[in-house]
Amino acid sequence: MTALSPSHLSQDQIRRQYVIRSSLFLAGYVAVNMAAIFGAFDDAKPRGAIALALVVVAPLAGHIWALLAYMRDADEFMRAVMARRFIISSGITMALTCAWGFMESYAHAWHAPGFLVYPLFWLVHGAVSPFIRSSN
Amino acid sequence: MKNHLKVLRAQRGLTQEDLSQELGVSRQAVNALETEKHSPSLDLAYRIAAVFDLPIDQIFESPYEKTKKIGRGK
Numbered sequence: 001m002t003a004l005s006p007s008h009l010s011q012d013q014i015r016r017q018y019v020i021r022s023s024l025f026l027a028g029y030v031a032v033n034m035a036a037i038f039g040a041f042d043d044a045k046p047r048g049a050i051a052l053a054l055v056v057v058a059p060l061a062g063h064i065w066a067l068l069a070y071m072r073d074a075d076e077f078m079r080a081v082m083a084r085r086f087i088i089s090s091g092i093t094m095a096l097t098c099a100w101g102f103m104e105s106y107a108h109a110w111h112a113p114g115f116l117v118y119p120l121f122w123l124v125h126g127a128v129s130p131f132i133r134s135s136n
Numbered sequence: 137m138k139n140h141l142k143v144l145r146a147q148r149g150l151t152q153e154d155l156s157q158e159l160g161v162s163r164q165a166v167n168a169l170e171t172e173k174h175s176p177s178l179d180l181a182y183r184i185a186a187v188f189d190l191p192i193d194q195i196f197e198s199p200y201e202k203t204k205k206i207g208r209g210k
Contacts, residue, residue, distance in 0.1 A: 011162040077165035077174045134173035 014073045021066035028059035040128055088132065089125040090112035093117065096124070138173040141166075144188050151195040158187050 041052050103109035156163040168174035198202045
């Protein structure tokens, strides 16, 4: 019997596509950071340093694109659940980073680099996901 | 949304995986529909109706049909 899906890909194929894309982008992120840690960009001039910062962040932008593409192609239930998880994780992450920012300003907390927002977001996402299993 | 999806699926000897493939959705989506954790869009409701060859209102219970509820109560 023919599937009545509007997409030409099955849900398994869509999920596999997301895993592959995510793995490639995160591998790129690790590779660029490892190269930077081991001094590959130590001689970069100021303009080069800005370019390097953009190069480092490009795989993260790619990873977000992969997630949004997954949400676009997934079925309506998965899309709704993923959207709820994404929105709630974003809200909690924003609240935490704002709170930390004020703690830096008023309570002399140590300065947290901005790039920690991304792993913090995924940490929060992992923590809230088991509790968000409904689209209602 | 209350529905008879689980019963209809069992009557036809389909697993959640079978039904999910016919509908073009994930198995989790079928499970969520059966356990009322997801209210389907009109499009998905029509797809389900097409698979079972039944009108939508014989698969999903309308929460807005007061006359039926009153009738049952009498």
